[in-house]
Amino acid sequence: MDRRKRTIGTPVWKPVCTQASSLEEPVVKDVGVESEIGSQMQEVNESMIEVKDATVSPKALEDDIEDEASKENPVLSAAKHSLSVEVGASVIQFVRGKDGSTKEKIEKETGVQIILPSSKQEDAIIIEGTSAVSVAKASKEIQHIINEAVKNPSLDYSHFVSLPLAIHPELVAKLFNFQNSILGISDANAGENLEGNSNGDGSEGDAQDEHLDKGSAVAVELKVANDMESVKVDVRGIPLVSYAPKEPKDSKSSSLSDLRIEKSIFIKPKTFHLTVLMLKLWNKERVNLATEVLKSISPKVMDALDNRPLFVRLKGLDCMRGSLDKARVVYAPVEEIGSENRLSRACQVIIDAFVEAGLVLERDIRHEFKLHATVMNAKHRKRRKNRKVKSDFFNACGIFKQFGSEEWGEYLIREAHLSQRFKYDENGYYHCCASIPFPENMQVD
Numbered sequence: 001m002d003r004r005k006r007t008i009g010t011p012v013w014k015p016v017c018t019q020a021s022s023l024e025e026p027v028v029k030d031v032g033v034e035s036e037i038g039s040q041m042q043e044v045n046e047s048m049i050e051v052k053d054a055t056v057s058p059k060a061l062e063d064d065i066e067d068e069a070s071k072e073n074p075v076l077s078a079a080k081h082s083l084s085v086e087v088g089a090s091v092i093q094f095v096r097g098k099d100g101s102t103k104e105k106i107e108k109e110t111g112v113q114i115i116l117p118s119s120k121q122e123d124a125i126i127i128e129g130t131s132a133v134s135v136a137k138a139s140k141e142i143q144h145i146i147n148e149a150v151k152n153p154s155l156d157y158s159h160f161v162s163l164p165l166a167i168h169p170e171l172v173a174k175l176f177n178f179q180n181s182i183l184g185i186s187d188a189n190a191g192e193n194l195e196g197n198s199n200g201d202g203s204e205g206d207a208q209d210e211h212l213d214k215g216s217a218v219a220v221e222l223k224v225a226n227d228m229e230s231v232k233v234d235v236r237g238i239p240l241v242s243y244a245p246k247e248p249k250d251s252k253s254s255s256l257s258d259l260r261i262e263k264s265i266f267i268k269p270k271t272f273h274l275t276v277l278m279l280k281l282w283n284k285e286r287v288n289l290a291t292e293v294l295k296s297i298s299p300k301v302m303d304a305l306d307n308r309p310l311f312v313r314l315k316g317l318d319c320m321r322g323s324l325d326k327a328r329v330v331y332a333p334v335e336e337i338g339s340e341n342r343l344s345r346a347c348q349v350i351i352d353a354f355v356e357a358g359l360v361l362e363r364d365i366r367h368e369f370k371l372h373a374t375v376m377n378a379k380h381r382k383r384r385k386n387r388k389v390k391s392d393f394f395n396a397c398g399i400f401k402q403f404g405s406e407e408w409g410e411y412l413i414r415e416a417h418l419s420q421r422f423k424y425d426e427n428g429y430y431h432c433c434a435s436i437p438f439p440e441n442m443q444v445d
Contacts, residue, residue, distance in 0.1 A: 081135045083127045087146055088282035089120050090158055094149035095142055102145065110138040123283060150280050151361065159281045159290065159433065161350055162419045163274040165373060166429050168411050171314075175269035175375070178406070182399060183256065183263060259395040264382040267374055270428030274312075274334060274373050276347050276416065279359060290359055291434040294418050297353045298436040301416070304346040309439050311337040314373060314408035317400055327396040330376040332408055343413070346438075347371060350416065413438050 087095065096103050096116060103114050112129035125142065129135040149155050166172055180186070256262065281287045313335040321328035336343045351369065354360050376399075378392040415437050419430035 081129050081132050083135045083139055085125045085127060085139055085142060086123060086283045086285060087125055087142070088123045089117070090155060091146050091149045091282045092116060092125070094145055095125060106138055106141050110134045110141070112138045114138065146282065150282065155280065157278045157280055157421060159279040159287070159418060159420050161276040161279070161294070162417045162430065163276060163413050164415065164417060164429060165274060165411060166270050166272040167414060171272065171409060171411060172269045174408060175272055178375070178403060179266045182261065259398070261394050262381065265376050265378055265380050265394060267377065268428070271430055272373065274371055276371070277351055277354060277360065278364060279354070280361065281359070286359065287433060289357060290354065290418055293353050293357045293359065294416070294434045294436055297349055300349045301346045301436060302439065304349050305342050305439055307439050309441065310343055310413045311410050312343065312413060313337055313410045316405050317375070317403055319396065320372065322393055324397045324400055325395050326393040328378045328393050329374060330396055330399065331372040331374045334371050334373060337410060343371070412440065414440060
């Protein structure tokens with residue numbers, strides 16, 4: 001058979017980028033090799049070439065391809081390693097840094113690219129690099145930043161263990177009456193007006209400016225005898241300009257403003273609860289761990305309560321931080337009916353379990369446990385734009401004079417929740433990540 005010589009394009013080796021979800025060995029995908037002539041495959045006009053009794057060794061073919069590829073000196077794309085680090089939306093700001101400075105510093109030092117989430121609903125950071133070593137180094141730097149951020153007071157608590165009290169409608173009603181009495185709210189519209197007046201947005205000044213713009217124009221008549229004489233102005237007909245007197249502010253609103261009391265510092269009645277433990281759970285992994293811990297100790301909590309219903313009494317008010325004239329947190333003291341310390345023992349079981357799981361900050365471990373039901377907190381005050389308050393407080397002297405001996409009532413504790421802050425369920429209470437029941441009925445042997 002006539003053998004014709006034909007030129008075959010140089011095979012080009014195309015590496016495929018690999019992606020690994022962890023720092024272990026990446027999964028290598030099958031790589032295809034194709035023959036190209038320039039940028040397009042040329043059509044073969046000649047007759048088909050028939051090859052018989054030809055045996056090609058795979059090893060020889062691979063060697064030939066490598067030899068031809070090395071002659072052309074192609075630019076090979078580097079393998080890409082990728083790692084997803086779940087950090088939580090609350091700490092991403094620390095990884096980013098001011099104007100992206102922290103992120104850029106890590107990228108420059110490790111040679112990786114850090115991709116931050118594009119929305120608050122996402123909580124994972126993607127690290128991409130050309131080597132597993134560089135990706136691991138960047139991941140370690142990010143973890144160090146997170147560990148330091150969690151200790152920072154500027155990072156607020158995300159979750160807490162609560163004993164819901166808002167499940168009792170009569171107590172919720174008393175709290176609404178408490179707030180309305182202090183704020184001077186008799187109906188919904190009055191509450192909206194009071195809240196609007198406390199915004200301090202300068203609306204009163206804007207209204208005054210508008211009134212002046214709509215006032216009478218000042219007419220000035222110039223009479224000139226001739227060009228040689230000076231100008232004389234007749235001002236006898238010019239009306240006097242007067243400013244409308246400011247309307248007197250509502251005495252109640254003025255008094256509240258002086259006392260630094262506003263609606264935002266009151267606890268929402270539908271979220272009323274007893275606080276057992278505050279937590280910083282910055283990613284789903286820690287939330288899942290906290291959920292498992294709470295569910296696992298349910299039998300121990302029941303034992304601590306002697307499998308009997310637990311009632312508490314709320315009476316009066318107390319100040320947790322500061323003095324009455326510079327109060328920061330006002331709460332209702334809690335008494336266990338029966339004085340058997342069953343509630344304290346149950347709460348201690350919960351605290352010990354979370355500490356053992358490594359979910360409690362060291363500084364919080366040292367704090368003395370004090371079960372309380374917060375009714376007012378200056379930290380919840382709505383901030384005005386471009387206004388920072390280092391130490392916030394309010395004057396609670398009048399509140400204690402009126403409600404210092406208030407009988408809030410006696411209530412059954414039905415369950416313990418792992419609650420998520422800043423997120424609410426349909427009933428208005430904090431979002432429940434997990435819960436365990438408390439005894440509601442006496443068990444008869």
